[in-house]
Amino acid sequence: MAIRFDRPVSSAARFARRIGAFALVLCLAALVGHRFGGLATPYFVLVLLVSIGLALLAALLAFMGLRSLWQTGAEGGLDAMKGLIFAALPLIVGGLAAERYYSLPALYEVSTDIETPPAWLKPPNADQMWLKRSPVVSDADREKQVEAYPELTGRRYDGAIDRVLEAVKKVAKLQGIRIVRADGDTLPLPETEAPPPKPQADDSAVTDAPDLVPVPTPRPYDDDVAQLIRRANGVTLQGDTRTLVLGLRFDVEIRLREEAETTFVDLRVASRYGPHDLGMSADIADDYLKALDAELLGIAGG
Secondary structure: OOOOOOOOEOHHHHHHHHHHHHHHHHHHHHHHHHHHOOOOHHHHHHHHHHHHHHHHHHHHHHHHHHHHHHHHOOEOHHHHHHHHHHHHHHHHHHHHHHHHHHHOOOOOEEEOOOOOOOOOOOOOOOOOOOOOOOOOOOHHHHHHHHHHOOOOOOEEEEOOHHHHHHHHHHHHHHOOOEEEEEEOOOOOOOOOOOOOOOOOOOOOOOOOOOOOOOOOOOOOOOOHHHHHHOOOOEEEEEEEEEOOOOOOEEEEEEEEEEEOOEEEEEEEEEEOOOOOOOOHHHHHHHHHHHHHHHHOOOOEEO
16 A cells, blocks of 8 residues: 655745735836936835835745755745745845945935035925925035945046036936026127217207216127136036936036136036935936046046
8 A cells, every 4th residue: 555645835935926026026116217207306205115015025935935845844845936036036126225225324415625615506396295294404414424435535627617518418418417597608798878869960050068978898709718718707507316226306506616727517416206315316427527637537636
């Protein structure tokens, strides 16, 4: 008489596969909906947190299933492995975010000039919903930035502001920064008064001469150099950008100031949502400044 052994079945492994698959689908839907759809960032973060939580549960159940397989030979090893594979993407995203959240300071804005940051041409305004944050960047926050990102400083370039401005706009386009406002480089020329009409010849008696004789002034010279002279000591550009994978939105302010024979460039980057940018603002600023240095290679000053 043949003896048949009935292997127990691990329910934990089965649930790990199902929950892990749901967590993966939820994570992908959140990423695609936020990057290419109209899913707002606060909702995206909320759905992503739910996905990560489900992935953690799936991983825990998968390990329980593998433990049952090792100890009692329970069926479910394949389901447990599938659960771990499905949960991998949400866990990776969550792990990277957690590492940055706890290792970097809680900042949502950085600036190369911490004393007088470039002023927004139009202050960014977004509904924070449940991602509440202080509307004002304090001096303590600026000190945290200096401690965490000491290399984040402004750049001084030899040369006129018009040449540096062309490079600034070019690099912004290459870095995916869309310029939406500008001040200083597109100011209208001041209106000039029409010259007084010439007096008509008159054979009659000459009237008494006026006490004050107006002295005509030359018409303002109109070329690129004259336009630069008429500017208010600099140029300010405001734009926005999105991260490549997650599609998170950031606002960018670029300020150019002409000082003697040099042009000084300052940068301000702020995340649009939440009290913690996970270091992405500093990454955007650093990448932009390095690209600008490469574009203006040879004319950077100290």
